[in-house]
Amino acid sequence: MYTEQVMDHFMHPRNVGEIEDPSGVGEVGNAKCGDIMKIYIKVENNVIVDVKFQTFGCGAAIATSSRATEMVMGKTIEEALAVTNKQVMESLGGLPPVKHHCSVLAEEALHAAIADYKARHPEA
Amino acid sequence: MGIYMDNAATTRVTEPVLEAMLPYLTEHFGNPSSVHGYGRDAKRALDAARREVAAALGAKPSEIYFTGCGTEADNWAIRGAAYAKKEKGRHIITSAIEHHAVLHTCEQLEKEGFEVTYLPVDEYGLVSAESVAAAIRPDTVLVTIMAANNEIGTIEPIQEIGAIAHEKGVLFHTDAVQAVGHVAFDLANMPIDMLSLSGHKLHAPKGIGALYIRSGLHIQPFMRGGAQERSQRAGTENLASIVALGKAITLATEHMEENAKKVSALRDRLIKGILETIPDVRLNGHPEKRLPGNVNVCFRYIEGESLLLSLDLKGIAGSSGSACTSGSLDPSHVLLAIGLPHEIAHGSLRLSLSEENTEEEVDFTIASLQEIVARLRAMSPLWPENRKNDR
Numbered sequence: 001m002y003t004e005q006v007m008d009h010f011m012h013p014r015n016v017g018e019i020e021d022p023s024g025v026g027e028v029g030n031a032k033c034g035d036i037m038k039i040y041i042k043v044e045n046n047v048i049v050d051v052k053f054q055t056f057g058c059g060a061a062i063a064t065s066s067r068a069t070e071m072v073m074g075k076t077i078e079e080a081l082a083v084t085n086k087q088v089m090e091s092l093g094g095l096p097p098v099k100h101h102c103s104v105l106a107e108e109a110l111h112a113a114i115a116d117y118k119a120r121h122p123e124a
Numbered sequence: 125m126g127i128y129m130d131n132a133a134t135t136r137v138t139e140p141v142l143e144a145m146l147p148y149l150t151e152h153f154g155n156p157s158s159v160h161g162y163g164r165d166a167k168r169a170l171d172a173a174r175r176e177v178a179a180a181l182g183a184k185p186s187e188i189y190f191t192g193c194g195t196e197a198d199n200w201a202i203r204g205a206a207y208a209k210k211e212k213g214r215h216i217i218t219s220a221i222e223h224h225a226v227l228h229t230c231e232q233l234e235k236e237g238f239e240v241t242y243l244p245v246d247e248y249g250l251v252s253a254e255s256v257a258a259a260i261r262p263d264t265v266l267v268t269i270m271a272a273n274n275e276i277g278t279i280e281p282i283q284e285i286g287a288i289a290h291e292k293g294v295l296f297h298t299d300a301v302q303a304v305g306h307v308a309f310d311l312a313n314m315p316i317d318m319l320s321l322s323g324h325k326l327h328a329p330k331g332i333g334a335l336y337i338r339s340g341l342h343i344q345p346f347m348r349g350g351a352q353e354r355s356q357r358a359g360t361e362n363l364a365s366i367v368a369l370g371k372a373i374t375l376a377t378e379h380m381e382e383n384a385k386k387v388s389a390l391r392d393r394l395i396k397g398i399l400e401t402i403p404d405v406r407l408n409g410h411p412e413k414r415l416p417g418n419v420n421v422c423f424r425y426i427e428g429e430s431l432l433l434s435l436d437l438k439g440i441a442g443s444s445g446s447a448c449t450s451g452s453l454d455p456s457h458v459l460l461a462i463g464l465p466h467e468i469a470h471g472s473l474r475l476s477l478s479e480e481n482t483e484e485e486v487d488f489t490i491a492s493l494q495e496i497v498a499r500l501r502a503m504s505p506l507w508p509e510n511r512k513n514d515r
Contacts (some may be wrong), residue, residue, distance in 0.1 A: 031467030038505040054505035071318035
């Protein structure tokens with residue numbers, strides 16, 4: 001049911017963990033529905049210099065969060081905000097229809113982390 | 125080869141069963157309804173298989189009707205009884221933890237003007253006989269409670285429940301798909317009017333089941349057509365699979381005691397190994413009143429599908445009542461009915477063993493689970509270790 005890319009990210013997730021002193025943190029989803037994603041970002045001069053995630057969820061949820069962090073690493077805030085769930089999905093070779101919401105969740109977690117960064121750094 | 129621990133989903137067709145059925149696809153291919161020698165050959169085999177199934181259940185051959193699967197048997201029993209008794213009343217009693225073959229049939233009947241009571245269960249998944257007694261009304265026509273639960277393995281007190289139904293003159297049906305072949309039945313001496321079973325849960329192929337209907341009870345026929353199955357279930361018989369079911373149920377009955385002993389020892393080793401070496405795990409279902417092969421546990425802070433995928437990569441086949449496997453957002457209705465919160469129910473794992481599993485497989489599975497659960501928890505935002513730095 002999953003592509004090789006999804007299974008690779010599931011078994012070898014990139015950027016798992018947390019950032020000690022993050023510039024922003026976003027947590028979305030809820031345990032009731034079986035998916036929670038938490039993304040931490042470290043921003044320097046408007047560039048995401050580090051990003052980490054923690055996910056409670058299915059294989060697709062873990063893979064999409066891993067892939068999303070990979071795609072925004074080193075990007076400016078504006079570039080990161082332009083990354084869509086569709087791009088994340090496509091770069092993983094697609095997801096089964098029932099799993100599309102997982103990629104939406106990854107995008108939302110990232111946007112929440114950026115919103116948190118902006119709230120904490122109104123000067124930025 | 126891999127480690128197969130999903131025997132509640134389906135089982136392997138064993139060699140003696142395969143050998144018994146194969147000639148009925150080739151040499152003895154006749155239609156049991158035909159008059160000629162080919163037909164008589166087939167009819168003899170059909171009758172013999174019916175006698176075998178009846179003997180295994182302590183029933184009369186004339187009380188056994190072959191069906192296409194366990195789900196068909198459930199649909200037929202419930203709808204057939206409801207419509208046959210609709211002049212007496214339109215109320216049916218079942219439980220919250222039945223298989224969907226029963227639940228969705230009952231829901232459909234509600235749309236057709238019947239009333240259904242879904243009895244709650246206790247924390248172990250037990251339906252109490254008292255709750256059945258309390259729910260019976262003058263217009264109740266059928267009680268349908270499973271013999272053993274497919275997810276958590278709890279064995280229900282069907283003897284008591286059936287007795288109460290009969291005391292009040294109400295029919296009793298049991299979905300025994302998970303129980304037959306693993307738990308003894310003596311239907312002549314049990315207060316059971318109808319019982320559903322399925323072949324592929326006991327080493328016969330998929331696509332064959334049976335419904336026991338106590339003699340003297342008349343329910344609506346399932347399918348109309350030819351005179352097969354005493355005109356109650358028309359359609360040319362799936363003879364090879366029927367022969368396989370006869371063989372498989374005979375073998376299961378002959379070896380029931382030794383198999384139950386072996387399998388329950390493996391089950392207890394697996395449960396003990398998991399509970400003693402992995403923190404924050406709970407066993408679902410009853411500690412003693414459970415099927416010999418059923419293990420169902422919830423691992424907190426992780427989700428079932430990622431657990432299953434990881435096990436699969438190690439060659440271990442299990443299943444989960446998790447939302448993500450079924451494509452719905454709700455976890456298993458059974459785990460919710462025993463009172464588990466959604467977030468814990470999402471982390472469930474069912475491993476169902478057979479007599480073909482070994483201690484080595486059990487030990488490898490325990491070790492694999494330790495590693496997988498640790499890995500998934502380390503990346504879970506719910507794992508308390510990962511919440512230490514929360515602001």
